[in-house]
Amino acid sequence: MSTYTNRREEEVVVKEVSTTGVLFDSGWGYGPPEGVAKQLQVGETLTAEMRGTTITGLRRGDTWIYRNSDEKLEMDHLELVAKFKSDREKMLEEKRQDWAEREAALMPELRERLEHFRAVGTNFDVDGWGYELIVCELAQLYLDSDLEETPEIEAYADREGTSGNQHGFAKVLARELRDKGLLPKQIIAALAPLTGSQDYSGMPG
Numbered sequence: 001m002s003t004y005t006n007r008r009e010e011e012v013v014v015k016e017v018s019t020t021g022v023l024f025d026s027g028w029g030y031g032p033p034e035g036v037a038k039q040l041q042v043g044e045t046l047t048a049e050m051r052g053t054t055i056t057g058l059r060r061g062d063t064w065i066y067r068n069s070d071e072k073l074e075m076d077h078l079e080l081v082a083k084f085k086s087d088r089e090k091m092l093e094e095k096r097q098d099w100a101e102r103e104a105a106l107m108p109e110l111r112e113r114l115e116h117f118r119a120v121g122t123n124f125d126v127d128g129w130g131y132e133l134i135v136c137e138l139a140q141l142y143l144d145s146d147l148e149e150t151p152e153i154e155a156y157a158d159r160e161g162t163s164g165n166q167h168g169f170a171k172v173l174a175r176e177l178r179d180k181g182l183l184p185k186q187i188i189a190a191l192a193p194l195t196g197s198q199d200y201s202g203m204p205g
Contacts, residue, residue, distance in 0.1 A: 002069035021164020029168020054193040110136040121200030135190045138170030
Protein backbone atom coordinates (compact mmCIF):
# COMPACT_ATOMS: atom_id res chain seq x y z
CA MET A 1 0.00 0.00 0.00
CA SER A 2 1.40 3.40 -0.96
CA THR A 3 1.97 6.08 1.68
CA TYR A 4 2.12 9.87 1.42
CA THR A 5 3.68 11.30 4.58
CA ASN A 6 5.07 14.70 5.63
CA ARG A 7 3.41 16.53 2.76
CA ARG A 8 2.31 20.15 2.50
CA GLU A 9 0.45 21.98 -0.24
CA GLU A 10 1.09 25.29 -1.96
CA GLU A 11 -0.92 27.11 -4.61
CA VAL A 12 1.17 27.89 -7.69
CA VAL A 13 0.58 29.66 -10.99
CA VAL A 14 2.29 28.29 -14.10
CA LYS A 15 4.40 31.11 -15.55
CA GLU A 16 6.38 29.26 -18.20
CA VAL A 17 6.43 25.80 -19.75
CA SER A 18 9.27 24.68 -21.98
CA THR A 19 11.07 21.55 -23.07
CA THR A 20 13.44 22.02 -20.13
CA GLY A 21 10.79 22.23 -17.40
CA VAL A 22 8.24 24.39 -15.63
CA LEU A 23 8.57 27.79 -13.96
CA PHE A 24 6.02 29.02 -11.42
CA ASP A 25 5.17 32.64 -10.60
CA SER A 26 7.08 32.39 -7.32
CA GLY A 27 10.29 31.84 -9.28
CA TRP A 28 10.46 28.17 -8.34
CA GLY A 29 11.26 25.94 -11.30
CA TYR A 30 11.70 22.21 -11.69
CA GLY A 31 11.68 19.36 -14.15
CA PRO A 32 8.47 17.31 -13.65
CA PRO A 33 8.16 13.64 -14.64
CA GLU A 34 8.13 12.88 -18.34
CA GLY A 35 4.90 13.87 -20.07
CA VAL A 36 3.67 16.21 -17.32
CA ALA A 37 4.90 19.55 -18.70
CA LYS A 38 2.89 19.24 -21.91
CA GLN A 39 -0.31 18.86 -19.84
CA LEU A 40 0.17 22.29 -18.20
CA GLN A 41 -1.03 25.66 -19.44
CA VAL A 42 0.62 29.02 -18.81
CA GLY A 43 -1.49 31.10 -16.41
CA GLU A 44 -3.36 28.24 -14.78
CA THR A 45 -3.41 27.82 -10.99
CA LEU A 46 -2.47 24.43 -9.58
CA THR A 47 -1.88 22.89 -6.19
CA ALA A 48 1.69 21.67 -5.68
CA GLU A 49 2.20 18.97 -3.08
CA MET A 50 5.64 19.08 -1.49
CA ARG A 51 7.82 17.12 0.89
CA GLY A 52 10.63 19.38 2.02
CA THR A 53 11.84 21.13 -1.12
CA THR A 54 10.68 18.33 -3.42
CA ILE A 55 7.51 18.74 -5.47
CA THR A 56 5.85 15.35 -5.09
CA GLY A 57 2.72 16.03 -7.11
CA LEU A 58 0.56 18.54 -8.96
CA ARG A 59 -3.22 18.75 -8.70
CA ARG A 60 -5.73 20.57 -10.88
CA GLY A 61 -8.77 21.07 -8.69
CA ASP A 62 -9.50 17.64 -7.23
CA THR A 63 -7.70 15.74 -9.99
CA TRP A 64 -4.06 14.71 -9.66
CA ILE A 65 -1.93 15.39 -12.73
CA TYR A 66 0.66 13.20 -11.04
CA ARG A 67 1.58 12.21 -7.49
CA ASN A 68 4.62 10.32 -6.21
CA SER A 69 4.28 8.08 -3.17
CA ASP A 70 6.86 7.78 -0.40
CA GLU A 71 7.91 4.47 -1.92
CA LYS A 72 8.43 6.00 -5.37
CA LEU A 73 10.46 8.88 -3.92
CA GLU A 74 12.70 6.44 -2.01
CA MET A 75 13.19 4.28 -5.09
CA ASP A 76 14.10 7.34 -7.19
CA HIS A 77 16.52 8.50 -4.50
CA LEU A 78 18.31 5.15 -4.30
CA GLU A 79 18.62 4.95 -8.07
CA LEU A 80 20.02 8.47 -8.20
CA VAL A 81 22.60 7.79 -5.48
CA ALA A 82 23.72 4.59 -7.21
CA LYS A 83 24.14 6.40 -10.53
CA PHE A 84 26.05 9.27 -8.97
CA LYS A 85 28.39 6.87 -7.20
CA SER A 86 29.30 5.08 -10.42
CA ASP A 87 29.72 8.20 -12.56
CA ARG A 88 30.89 11.12 -10.46
CA GLU A 89 34.52 10.24 -9.63
CA LYS A 90 35.34 9.32 -13.22
CA MET A 91 33.78 12.54 -14.47
CA LEU A 92 35.68 14.66 -11.96
CA GLU A 93 39.05 13.39 -13.11
CA GLU A 94 38.11 13.95 -16.75
CA LYS A 95 36.69 17.44 -16.23
CA ARG A 96 38.68 18.92 -13.32
CA GLN A 97 40.82 21.33 -15.36
CA ASP A 98 37.94 22.39 -17.61
CA TRP A 99 35.62 23.02 -14.65
CA ALA A 100 38.29 25.02 -12.80
CA GLU A 101 38.77 27.30 -15.81
CA ARG A 102 35.03 27.75 -16.27
CA GLU A 103 34.50 28.49 -12.58
CA ALA A 104 37.21 31.15 -12.71
CA ALA A 105 35.27 32.88 -15.52
CA LEU A 106 32.09 33.28 -13.43
CA MET A 107 31.08 36.55 -11.81
CA PRO A 108 32.22 36.82 -8.15
CA GLU A 109 28.77 36.21 -6.62
CA LEU A 110 28.41 32.92 -8.47
CA ARG A 111 31.96 31.84 -7.65
CA GLU A 112 31.13 32.49 -3.99
CA ARG A 113 28.16 30.12 -4.28
CA LEU A 114 30.46 27.30 -5.38
CA GLU A 115 33.08 28.23 -2.78
CA HIS A 116 30.40 28.07 -0.08
CA PHE A 117 29.41 24.54 -1.06
CA ARG A 118 33.06 23.51 -1.25
CA ALA A 119 33.68 24.86 2.26
CA VAL A 120 30.73 23.12 3.95
CA GLY A 121 30.30 20.06 1.75
CA THR A 122 31.98 16.83 2.71
CA ASN A 123 32.87 15.96 -0.90
CA PHE A 124 31.46 18.75 -3.05
CA ASP A 125 33.87 18.48 -5.98
CA VAL A 126 32.66 14.92 -6.55
CA ASP A 127 29.04 15.29 -5.47
CA GLY A 128 27.95 18.53 -7.08
CA TRP A 129 30.60 20.67 -8.71
CA GLY A 130 29.74 19.88 -12.33
CA TYR A 131 25.99 20.19 -11.72
CA GLU A 132 26.23 23.48 -9.81
CA LEU A 133 28.73 24.90 -12.30
CA ILE A 134 26.14 24.50 -15.05
CA VAL A 135 23.51 26.18 -12.85
CA CYS A 136 25.86 29.12 -12.31
CA GLU A 137 26.78 29.41 -15.98
CA LEU A 138 23.09 29.35 -16.90
CA ALA A 139 22.37 31.98 -14.22
CA GLN A 140 24.99 34.25 -15.78
CA LEU A 141 23.47 33.74 -19.23
CA TYR A 142 19.95 34.45 -17.91
CA LEU A 143 21.21 37.55 -16.13
CA ASP A 144 22.74 38.80 -19.38
CA SER A 145 19.44 38.18 -21.22
CA ASP A 146 17.22 39.66 -18.45
CA LEU A 147 15.79 36.17 -17.85
CA GLU A 148 14.71 35.73 -21.47
CA GLU A 149 15.38 32.56 -23.45
CA THR A 150 17.95 33.20 -26.17
CA PRO A 151 19.61 31.19 -28.94
CA GLU A 152 22.79 31.28 -26.83
CA ILE A 153 21.01 29.65 -23.90
CA GLU A 154 19.41 27.07 -26.18
CA ALA A 155 22.80 26.25 -27.70
CA TYR A 156 24.33 25.96 -24.23
CA ALA A 157 21.50 23.66 -23.11
CA ASP A 158 22.01 21.43 -26.15
CA ARG A 159 25.76 21.31 -25.62
CA GLU A 160 25.68 20.57 -21.87
CA GLY A 161 22.53 18.43 -21.75
CA THR A 162 20.92 20.60 -19.09
CA SER A 163 17.86 19.68 -17.04
CA GLY A 164 14.70 21.61 -16.19
CA ASN A 165 15.83 21.66 -12.58
CA GLN A 166 19.09 23.39 -13.53
CA HIS A 167 17.26 26.01 -15.60
CA GLY A 168 14.76 26.62 -12.78
CA PHE A 169 17.46 27.18 -10.16
CA ALA A 170 19.50 29.30 -12.58
CA LYS A 171 16.55 31.63 -13.19
CA VAL A 172 16.01 32.05 -9.45
CA LEU A 173 19.68 32.99 -9.01
CA ALA A 174 19.61 35.34 -11.99
CA ARG A 175 16.47 37.05 -10.69
CA GLU A 176 18.07 37.58 -7.27
CA LEU A 177 21.20 39.03 -8.85
CA ARG A 178 19.19 41.27 -11.17
CA ASP A 179 16.78 42.57 -8.53
CA LYS A 180 19.00 42.64 -5.42
CA GLY A 181 22.55 42.48 -6.70
CA LEU A 182 23.36 39.54 -4.47
CA LEU A 183 22.33 35.98 -3.70
CA PRO A 184 20.18 34.86 -0.74
CA LYS A 185 22.03 34.30 2.53
CA GLN A 186 20.43 30.87 2.71
CA ILE A 187 22.09 29.17 -0.22
CA ILE A 188 20.22 26.03 -1.29
CA ALA A 189 21.87 23.38 -3.43
CA ALA A 190 20.31 22.81 -6.83
CA LEU A 191 20.47 19.06 -6.15
CA ALA A 192 18.64 19.42 -2.80
CA PRO A 193 15.30 18.16 -4.22
CA LEU A 194 17.04 14.96 -5.31
CA THR A 195 19.70 14.34 -2.66
CA GLY A 196 17.95 15.83 0.38
CA SER A 197 21.09 17.83 1.28
CA GLN A 198 20.74 21.62 1.39
CA ASP A 199 24.48 22.32 0.98
CA TYR A 200 26.27 19.00 0.21
CA SER A 201 27.17 18.51 3.86
CA GLY A 202 26.55 15.12 5.42
CA MET A 203 26.41 13.30 2.10
CA PRO A 204 28.01 9.85 1.87
CA GLY A 205 31.42 9.70 0.21
